Amino acid sequence: MKHSAVILIITAVLAIGIAIIPWPGEGKAPVQRVIHINARQFAFDPPRIRVNRGDQVTLVLHAIDVVHGLYLDGYDVNLKAVPGLSARATFIADRVGKFRYRCSVTCGNLHPFMIGELIVGPNTPLWRAIALTIVAATGALAFLYTRSREMAR
DSSP states (O other), rough: OHHHHHHHHHHHHHHHHHHHSOTTTTSSSSEEEEEEEEETTTEEEEEEEETTOOOOEEEEEEEEEEEEEEEEEETEEEEEEEETBBBEEEEESSSOOEEEOOSSSSOOGGGGGGEEEEEEEEOOHHHHHHHHHHHHHHHHHHHHHHHHHHHHH
């Protein structure tokens, strides 16, 4: 069998593997999430929220003891809730990474330490497409190189 045929077979097997084998942590289709956050001096519950990229996220802020706010860095979400009256905001989690949310209403001495974290998971289809492009380009170059060497003989 010629070397160029072997390269084509290897490239095809790698491309098929990348296309169909599940990647670790691969997300599902975007979903709608409603997340209730309880704010009390001086903590958020839950302190950490995980969503996938593309999810429609609705944050519902409940103030348990005094007036509290929630400002989400990177998404310009700003809520203010008083005890007995919740506040809500909806946004699309379109950026991968870790984003802090903090109390935006002074609620006491330890107010600056009232911080939580939103973690937006990666978009694995993007990485899958990049990997397929790299495999296809490398395979094409290797095929053309070996084919030209075989023709020169």
